[in-house]
Amino acid sequence: MTETRPVITRFAPSPTGFLHIGGARTALFNWLFARHHGGTFLLRIEDTDRERSTQAAIDAILEGMAWLGLDADAPPIFQFARRDRHAEVAHQLLATGKAYRCYCTQQELEAMRETARAEGKPPIYNGMWRDRDPSEAPGGVPPVVRIKVPQSGDTLVNDQVLGTVSFSNTQLDDFILLRSDGTPTYMLSVVVDDFDMDVSHVIRGDDHFTNTARQLQIYHAMGWPEPVFAHLPMILGPDGAKLSKRHGALGVDAYRDMGYLPDAMRNYLLRLGWAHGDDEIISTEQAVAWFDLTGVGKSAARFDFAKLENLNGVYMREKAPQDLLPELLKTIARLNGKEVDAAGRARLETALPGLKERATNLVDLAKNAAFLFAQRPLVIEEAAAKLLTPEARQRLKGLAAALQSLQIWTIETIEACIRDFAGANGMKLGQAAQPLRAALTGSTTSPGIFDVLLALGQPESVARIQDQNL
RNA sequence: GCGCCCUUCGUCUAUCGGUUAGGACGCUAGGUUUUCAACCUGGAAAGAGGGGUUCGACUCCCCUAGGGCGUACCA
Numbered sequence: 001m002t003e004t005r006p007v008i009t010r011f012a013p014s015p016t017g018f019l020h021i022g023g024a025r026t027a028l029f030n031w032l033f034a035r036h037h038g039g040t041f042l043l044r045i046e047d048t049d050r051e052r053s054t055q056a057a058i059d060a061i062l063e064g065m066a067w068l069g070l071d072a073d074a075p076p077i078f079q080f081a082r083r084d085r086h087a088e089v090a091h092q093l094l095a096t097g098k099a100y101r102c103y104c105t106q107q108e109l110e111a112m113r114e115t116a117r118a119e120g121k122p123p124i125y126n127g128m129w130r131d132r133d134p135s136e137a138p139g140g141v142p143p144v145v146r147i148k149v150p151q152s153g154d155t156l157v158n159d160q161v162l163g164t165v166s167f168s169n170t171q172l173d174d175f176i177l178l179r180s181d182g183t184p185t186y187m188l189s190v191v192v193d194d195f196d197m198d199v200s201h202v203i204r205g206d207d208h209f210t211n212t213a214r215q216l217q218i219y220h221a222m223g224w225p226e227p228v229f230a231h232l233p234m235i236l237g238p239d240g241a242k243l244s245k246r247h248g249a250l251g252v253d254a255y256r257d258m259g260y261l262p263d264a265m266r267n268y269l270l271r272l273g274w275a276h277g278d279d280e281i282i283s284t285e286q287a288v289a290w291f292d293l294t295g296v297g298k299s300a301a302r303f304d305f306a307k308l309e310n311l312n313g314v315y316m317r318e319k320a321p322q323d324l325l326p327e328l329l330k331t332i333a334r335l336n337g338k339e340v341d342a343a344g345r346a347r348l349e350t351a352l353p354g355l356k357e358r359a360t361n362l363v364d365l366a367k368n369a370a371f372l373f374a375q376r377p378l379v380i381e382e383a384a385a386k387l388l389t390p391e392a393r394q395r396l397k398g399l400a401a402a403l404q405s406l407q408i409w410t411i412e413t414i415e416a417c418i419r420d421f422a423g424a425n426g427m428k429l430g431q432a433a434q435p436l437r438a439a440l441t442g443s444t445t446s447p448g449i450f451d452v453l454l455a456l457g458q459p460e461s462v463a464r465i466q467d468q469n470l
Numbered sequence: 471g472c473g474c475c476c477u478u479c480g481u482c483u484a485u486c487g488g489u490u491a492g493g494a495c496g497c498u499a500g501g502u503u504u505u506c507a508a509c510c511u512g513g514a515a516a517g518a519g520g521g522g523u524u525c526g527a528c529u530c531c532c533c534u535a536g537g538g539c540g541u542a543c544c545a
Contacts, residue, residue, distance in 0.1 A: 014545045049544055106543085113541090122472045123541060144543055162475065171473050171541085179543040186545045210474060210540040233476075234538065242538080268482095271494090275483050278493040297483075299476050300538060307482065307495045317508075358507045368506090387505095418504090433504035445506035 007039025008200045011070075012079075012190065014046040015057035018251025019064030021303065022205060022235045022243065025269040029232060030203045031070045032270070032291040042197060043072040047080045048189050064252040068262050069284070077197070079189050086184035086192045089222065090145050090177040098221040099177055101143035102129040124173030127151075145178035147217055155213045160201075160230040160293040167213040175214055187211065191218040194227055203230045203293075206300075230293050233273055234300045243303070259331060259361030261319070264312040272301045281314060313360035321352040324362075328352070331362040332369070340373070347372040351455035354447030371441040372455060377467040384438035392435035393468055395425065399432060400465040409458045415450045439468045 009030040013023050034041035043065070047053040062076070093099035102125075104112075113123040130148060137143065154166045177188045184192075194202060202212075209231045219226050237243045255265055263284070270287055271280065274295045282290070316324065328348070333339050340348065348355075351372055359365035371378070380388065388396075402421050406413055422432040433449040440452050440461060453461045 012545090016545075046545060052544075109543090117471055120471060124472090157474095165474065167474070173541085176543055181543080183543085185543070190545090205539095206475075207539055208545090211545090213474085213540095231475090236538080238481080240537075271482060273482085278484065280482090280494050297476095301483090302481060304481050304495070310495055313507090360507090422504095428504085430504045437505060443505090447506085449504055 005198070005200050007034055007037035008042065008198050009034045009039065009203055010042040010044050010194070010197065010199050011065075011072075012044040012046050012193075012204070013061050014049060014052075014186075015054060015061060016049065016052040017057055018060040018253065020243070020251060021255075021269070023061075024064060024068060024252050024265075025235060025272060026203065026205055026232055027065060027070050028068065028266060028269050029274070029291075029296075030201075032287055033201060033203060033293070034073075035288045036291045039200070040073045041070075042074055042199070043076040044193060044197070045076050045078050046186065046189070047078055048083070048184065048186055050080070053080075060251055060253065067252060067256055068266060077193070079193060082189070082193060082196075083184055085196070086189050087178060087182060089192050089218075090184065090188060093147060093177065093218075093221055094145060096221075097148075099145050099147045100130060100174075101134065101137070102146045102174075102176075103137050103141045103143045104129065105141065122171050122173075124171075125175070127174050130174060142180040144176045144180050146174040147177050147221060149174050149214075149217050155216055157209070157212045157216065157229060158226075159209070159212075160228060161233075161296045161298060162209070162231055165209075167210075172214055172217065177218075187214055188218065191215050191224075195219075195222075195224050199227050201228045201230060201293075203232065206231045206233050230296065232296060233298060235272060236300050236302045238302055238304060240302055257334075257363075259363035259365070260308065260312050261315045261327075261362070263319075264308065264315040267315070268308045268311050272303070273297050281311075309360045316356050316359060316361070316365070319356070321349070321356060324356055324365075325349065325352060328362055328365060328369075332366045335363070335366050344373045347455045347457070351447060351451060354451040354455075358445075358447065368446070371443065371446065371452075374442065376460075376463060378439075378442040378464060380438060380442045381444065383444045384442055387434050387438040387444065388468055389435075392438075395427070395432065396435055396439055396465050397469050398425070399436060400462050400469075403453070403458065403465070404462045406458065409454070411450050411454050414453045418450070436465070439465045 011023075011027040011030045013019065019027075031041045033039070045058055045061070047058075065072070090099060094101070109125065112126055112128075116123045116126070125146070129146070149172045150169045153169050155169055155172065157165045157167065159165065175187055176185050178184055212229055212231070216226065235243060252265070266284060266287070267282055270282060274291070274297065276282065276290045276295055325348070329340055329345070348369060351369065355365055355369055359368055399418070399421055402417050403414070406417055418432055418436075419429065422429050434444070436449055437446050437452065438444065440446075440449075440456060446452050456464070
């Protein structure tokens with residue numbers, strides 16, 4: 001197994017649902033590995049299950065990958081379109097005696113499993129048609145094609161994550177290559193496609209580990225070189241149980257809608273099962289430079305929303321306001337059911353630097369920005385209302401007048417005005433700022449008060465303050 | 471049932487036979503502060519259990535327990 005072949009990885013989802021978090025991580029690791037080695041990253045849609053494959057799922061997968069920035073180096077390959085080639089391989093195996101036709105009925109197979117289980121043996125196909133003469137075939141029963149797996153010895157799976165694992169061939173059965181309708185099964189298709197696509201590294205979920213021992217039989221039978229295998233541990237729900245719809249088994253689009261940034265998502269997913277010393281905040285560039293299979297852990301990881309939330313906050317703060325704005329506008333529009341108008345947009349642009357420091361996701365940010373678009377008179381939250389005591393309203397009256405008299409409306413002039421007012425009236429800044437905040441935002445929390453005034457503009461600010469003295 | 475894999479703070483993890491077992495999230499005490507965040511300082515918090523091997527085990531081996539995956543004419 002010498003690795004002078006060019007690195008080619010692939011992500012091979014079956015389009016039976018959205019791109020979930022585990023699939024996204026598998027795609028990310030394949031992408032990173034290819035990018036790290038200057039190799040090729042391919043996408044293959046495994047749509048051989050015609051019953052369950054849908055166009056909607058294909059779209060969701062494509063959109064999810066685009067959102068995460070995982071670009072493939074070639075158009076997606078649709079597995080079903082290659083069914084003739086898969087069948088061709090099965091017939092080749094048939095011709096060389098490495099596969100055979102099996103005429104078992106469903107009932108016979110079930111009975112077989114029953115007895116095996118009762119005897120404490122693996123409930124697998126017992127090879128009853130393996131050496132039977134085709135002339136014994138019952139009429140009218142379309143056969144499946146099964147591969148001949150060695151009946152003794154071991155199959156070694158050499159895995160970059162799990163190490164070398166030995167499977168007794170007696171545990172492996174003569175699995176089906178071609179269904180009775182002549183279509184190829186997944187087992188056959190993956191192997192043929194990976195071989196034809198020159199995939200050098202098969203990086204996939206841990207749930208395929210046992211399958212690898214089976215798939216290896218096809219490689220052996222065809223005399224094809226094995227790719228390097230790396231099986232990634234699963235991602236579990238926060239409670240340690242398998243991901244279900246209740247917790248993390250959401251499509252990546254759901255994370256986007258919850259206001260998470262793709263950069264944060266990538267960073268989070270990367271750290272789930274992979275580590276590079278003590279590094280936590282890892283840019284995509286660094287990830288590409290550092291990624292390797294030896295950093296992949298062996299144990300399943302639980303999905304932790306709190307950490308994702310924290311990471312997302314880090315990325316929100318790091319991001320330039322102008323880069324955050326388009327996504328934020330979309331989020332607000334989605335939340336409000338209408339686009340942000342020009343005036344609102346101007347306020348938002350001014351307030352964004354202060355706003356983005358205080359939110360951990362876009363939805364939160366949108367909510368914190370809502371006061372910018374609120375109609376007068378503002379609805380005052382209970383806690384904020386408590387700040388608007390009669391004395392506070394008195395002060396606000398003076399403040400409104402002072403602010404109204406400002407000739408120039410900049411962060412500096414605003415700050416000077418308020419500090420002067422507070423100083424002249426023997427108040428601490430907080431005594432002026434808190435009632436002001438309540439009047440301007442209807443809330444007790446907001447960006448810095450000077451920033452709020454600046455974003456709202458002079459007329460609106462003064463009007464909102466005066467609203468409290470009616 | 472059978473086979474395979476996994477097991478360090480609550481969570482994600484570092485450690486590759488010798489460390490006061492480190493970091494991050496979360497939690498918590500305090501500081502800073504115009505609110506909230508952010509930020510700074512400190513704290514609590516872990517090697518599943520039992521046997522070996524070794525001068526010495528989180529690290530290597532075995533057993534047990536727990537969890538996961540597979541065992542389809544699904545992928």
